[in-house]
Amino acid sequence: MAARPEARLGGLRETVSAALARLRSGGDVGDRVPSGGWRVVADKEFGDHVLSVRLFILVAVLGLAAVGAIYSTSTFVRSNAQQAAGAPGLFVLLFSAQSPSSQIPSFATLIGLLGPLLGIAFGFDAINGERAERTLPRLVAQPIHRDDVINGKFAAGLAAIGLVLVAITVLVSGVAFFELGIVPGPDDVARVVAWLAATIVYVGFWLAFAMLCSVALRRAATSALAAISVWLVLTLFASLLTGIAAGILAPLPANPTLDQQVANAQLQLDLARISPGELYGEATAYLLNPSVQSVGIIMPSQQAAALPSILPFEQSLLLSWPQGVALVALTVVCFGAAYVAFMRQEIRA
Amino acid sequence: MSVIRTRALTKTYGSLVAVDHLNLDVRPGEVFGLLGPNGAGKTTTILMLLGLSEPTEGHAEVAGFDPTRDPLEVKRRVGYLPDQVGFYGNLTGRQNLRYTARLNRLNEREIEGRIGGLLDQVGLADVADRTVDTYSRGMLQRLGLADALVKDPSVVILDEPTTAIDPAGVVEVLASIRSIARDRGAAVLLSSHLLHQVQQVCDRVAIFVAGKVVAQGTMRRLAEQMAGDTLQIEVGLEGPADALEPALRAVPGVHEAVRDEHDPRVWRVTGSRALQQRLAGELVSRGVAVWHLRRVGDDLDEIYMRYFANNKEVGDGRAA
Numbered sequence: 001m002a003a004r005p006e007a008r009l010g011g012l013r014e015t016v017s018a019a020l021a022r023l024r025s026g027g028d029v030g031d032r033v034p035s036g037g038w039r040v041v042a043d044k045e046f047g048d049h050v051l052s053v054r055l056f057i058l059v060a061v062l063g064l065a066a067v068g069a070i071y072s073t074s075t076f077v078r079s080n081a082q083q084a085a086g087a088p089g090l091f092v093l094l095f096s097a098q099s100p101s102s103q104i105p106s107f108a109t110l111i112g113l114l115g116p117l118l119g120i121a122f123g124f125d126a127i128n129g130e131r132a133e134r135t136l137p138r139l140v141a142q143p144i145h146r147d148d149v150i151n152g153k154f155a156a157g158l159a160a161i162g163l164v165l166v167a168i169t170v171l172v173s174g175v176a177f178f179e180l181g182i183v184p185g186p187d188d189v190a191r192v193v194a195w196l197a198a199t200i201v202y203v204g205f206w207l208a209f210a211m212l213c214s215v216a217l218r219r220a221a222t223s224a225l226a227a228i229s230v231w232l233v234l235t236l237f238a239s240l241l242t243g244i245a246a247g248i249l250a251p252l253p254a255n256p257t258l259d260q261q262v263a264n265a266q267l268q269l270d271l272a273r274i275s276p277g278e279l280y281g282e283a284t285a286y287l288l289n290p291s292v293q294s295v296g297i298i299m300p301s302q303q304a305a306a307l308p309s310i311l312p313f314e315q316s317l318l319l320s321w322p323q324g325v326a327l328v329a330l331t332v333v334c335f336g337a338a339y340v341a342f343m344r345q346e347i348r349a
Numbered sequence: 350m351s352v353i354r355t356r357a358l359t360k361t362y363g364s365l366v367a368v369d370h371l372n373l374d375v376r377p378g379e380v381f382g383l384l385g386p387n388g389a390g391k392t393t394t395i396l397m398l399l400g401l402s403e404p405t406e407g408h409a410e411v412a413g414f415d416p417t418r419d420p421l422e423v424k425r426r427v428g429y430l431p432d433q434v435g436f437y438g439n440l441t442g443r444q445n446l447r448y449t450a451r452l453n454r455l456n457e458r459e460i461e462g463r464i465g466g467l468l469d470q471v472g473l474a475d476v477a478d479r480t481v482d483t484y485s486r487g488m489l490q491r492l493g494l495a496d497a498l499v500k501d502p503s504v505v506i507l508d509e510p511t512t513a514i515d516p517a518g519v520v521e522v523l524a525s526i527r528s529i530a531r532d533r534g535a536a537v538l539l540s541s542h543l544l545h546q547v548q549q550v551c552d553r554v555a556i557f558v559a560g561k562v563v564a565q566g567t568m569r570r571l572a573e574q575m576a577g578d579t580l581q582i583e584v585g586l587e588g589p590a591d592a593l594e595p596a597l598r599a600v601p602g603v604h605e606a607v608r609d610e611h612d613p614r615v616w617r618v619t620g621s622r623a624l625q626q627r628l629a630g631e632l633v634s635r636g637v638a639v640w641h642l643r644r645v646g647d648d649l650d651e652i653y654m655r656y657f658a659n660n661k662e663v664g665d666g667r668a669a
Contacts, residue, residue, distance in 0.1 A: 040451045048439065134435025138496065141399055141429040142452035143421045347401045348392065 037144030041152025042159070049160035054121050062114055062168050069107040070172045072099050074179040089290040089310060091188040094176045095195070096288035107172055108284045111165075111199060112277065113235065118164060119206025120227045122157040125220035126150070126211045127342060132220060140347055150211065150342045154335060157207045162200050169196055187290075190313045195287045198320070201327045202280040206231065208335035215341045234275050242271040265297050276330050279323045286320035293319070351376050352504050352536045353398065357407035360393050367393045369560040370407065375538055377503070380530045382547050383540040385557035391540035392432060394557075395508055398538075399429060412504050425453065428497030428535075432508040434489060438482040442473055442492050445481060446499055453500045467495040471525060487518035494525055498533075505529055507539040511546045523550050579604070582618045582628055585641025593637065600624070600631040615641065 049055055076099030077090070098106040105113070127150070130136040140146055169192065176182060184192070209230065213223035246268040252260055272278040282295040290310045298306075311319075353375035360368040368390040375381040383391050396402035398411050400420030409416055412426040436445045446464040455463070468477045471491040476484065484492065490510065497505055510526065511519045527550050530537045541547045548554070548568060555565040564571050586593050590608065593616070597606040602621040609615035618628065625644060632639050 037452060037454075040448075040454075043451075044448050048437075051439075133437060134431070134433055135437060137401075137431040138429070138434060138436075138449075138493075139452070140401055141424055141427075141431070142449060143425040143454070143500075144452055145421070347396065 037142075037148035038152035038155065041139075041144070041148055042155040045153050045156030046159050049122060049156060050163070055160065055164065058118055058121055059164055059167065062111075062118070062164065063171060065110050065114065066107055066168050066172050067175055069104050069110050070094060070175050071179070072102045072104040073097055073106060074176055075099065076101060077180060089188070089191075091176065091182050091184040092191045092195075092288045092290070094180075094182070095172070095192070096284065108195070108288055111168075112202075112280055112284065115165075115199060115203045116206040116231045116235075116277075117228075118161055119157070119203040119208075120210040120224065120231065122160050123153075123207040123210030124214055124224040124227050126153045126157070127214045128218055128220050128223055129214070131218065137347055146343060147339065150215075150339055154207065154211060157211070158200065158204055161203045161207060165196060165199055165203070187313045191287050191290070191316065194313075194317055194320075195284060198280060198283045198287065198324055198327065201324070201331055202276055205276045205327065205331040205334055208331055208338055212334060212338035212341065215338050215345065234277055238272060238275050238277065239268075242268045245271055262297060269297065273326070276327055279327050279330070283320040283323040283327065286316045286323075290316060292316075352413075353381075353409075353411050353538055355394075355398075355407065355409045358394070358397060358404050358409050359406040360390070360397060360402065361405045366560050368397070368404075371560075371562060373555065373562075375504075375536045377536050378530055378534045379552045380526060380537045380539065380550050382551035382554035383538060383557055384542070384544055384547070384554050385540075386542055389542075389557045390560040391557060392508055395429075395506055395538075395540060398506060399424060399427060425500065426503050428500060428502035428505040430490075430493045430497045430505075430507045430510055433513065434493035434496070436481040436484075436489060436492060436496075439480060441478050441480050442468065442484070442488075443477040445492065446496055449496050449499045455500070463501075464495070464499060467498055471495045472521070487514040487521075490514050490518065490522060491525070494522065498529070501533075503535055505535050505537045507537065509541055509543075510539055511541060511543055519546055523547070526550050579619055580622050580624055581645040582620075582624060583609075583641070583643045583645050584616050584618055584628065584632070584639060585612075585614050586616060586632070587614065587638045587640065596632070596635050596637055599635070600628060602627065617645070 073094050077094065094107075096106050096108045098104070098109065125132075127136070130139060130149075136149075139149060173184070173192070206227070210223070210227040213227045214220070217223040217226060246264050250260070250264045250267045252264050256264070273282075285292045285295050290312075291308065293306060293309075293311065351374040353373060355371050355373045358368060358371040358373075359366070371394060373381075373383075383394065385391055393402065397404050398409055398416055400416035400423050403417055411423045414422040414426075416423045436442070437448070440448070443464060446467065447460060450460045450464060465474075465477075468474045471494055473488060473491055473495065476488065481489070481492070490513075494507075494510070497507070507526065510522055514522065523546070526537055526539065529535050530552075539547060539551070551568070553565070553567050554571065555562045556571070557563070584597075586597075590613065594606060594608075597603060597616060597618060600620075602624045603618055604621075605619040607617045607619075609617060618624070620628075629639055629642055
């Protein structure tokens, strides 16, 4: 799997020569090979995903967890119906708030926790699966660009993820609607749609990461294990790791000053933001809770000065924008790595 | 006019030379065999012809296009059956072919008719709607052949088309290969290490050892080139060994007569070219009954084994 410069150039050259061919023929496809081979690949892959057992299992697991979470939250809201009545943003709080009396996390937390599994499930055998079935040489010998294969598979994975997430969100909204009779307003709908978009990007990151594993590792089982291990480490030990790193880079003496404490905490937060989970959690906090105004470090003096208020959707969106952009960037970088690795690989097993 | 043409095509991996200054010409309607042991560089050559691997040096032209610069145009016109072809196990044979047809952007209305015809042609019409998981190795190979023909190619490249299938399957596959060249007028390039299987369908062959072509041409020419002035004939004789050996040696032109290790009635006679016409008559006139006579060396396997046995000396000398 050693990278050979000529192989790397080969892919690039394919793309460039096709682009030039299109230019030369003045946009008229005519007898030339039409572009859009990725769409044929995506069509087939999406069909496979939709009919796959793994989709069925994931929908069942995520659906059960989601309904459990929403049921627990809505029961709490119902028992406190008096205070809750007319509270703004109640609909989105159903997604994000955890009932204090229950062990079940909120729907949004659950999706943040289990979402990566969805991405990994649709990506871990994308390329090495083709190798194992010995279909890759046949596939790339068809008149499509080599990157059409990986682009099509990524697009199909994203579409399948979007399908599952939208279905579950609609299911959950339906449960909330029937249990509590809360009708979402336009602001609520906008928040849920924005949150869904962020979730798809977040799960897309894990899809891209799993695809990177499927390019780099020859066996599907190894690649699934690698992707799941990284996910577990980031989920379970991220705070531990950032704590240790911050302790080394901005050490706290025995009697730290406030400045030292803030510096340490800020560093921990910055390091945590390398993880897509942290970024997604912050974006979710802004989008699904209109009263959240900051997810950074807040001094008691600042808190006292802040007016408790409900933000309109645009303001929440603005606040979550950096996290959203960072998530998109991480996903693009990860997919880019998978793309480059695939283009540099020899086709031969 | 050749549809496959390579000039000094070379591929190196670090210090390893996988393909060394290869010159090939394959014409339309011809079956060309690229023969050689495993690791000789056959698959590397094929990948370069398809534009899936870039040559280190040299130049190739396939169906009028340079595979390095115009890989898509080449891949549009070239049907390819890879070594140990695989299909998507969860799809049926028909669905697998449909996918290939769509990747070739064939007209949706034509697709069904064309793949139906191809499935008929390779004898898979009955199982076309079963998932590929249930296919035998031979059925997969035949589906692979149909898959290579979906795009109605002008060049067909088959990598080890007869490996891993049973003898009956081999006969069917070889018949199909023959008809691709004859009926469709396509150029067929096939690679194999099983020479005795493919020699019956190849018009011309190139013997390929360690990245180099050590011999190229029709089978007859190769045999003559190999044999030189001497000739080997296998004769089956009836009679006691001690009487037969002097009788054989007495024939003018015979240099050597050796009894076969396995079948005591068969002798291997080495001698001058003239023996080909004379040996039987001479033996009969001496009262020896001849029941079998075969010129050894026409058989590709034997040519190949000889190249193999001393390919170090042959490597440079006879490459032209």
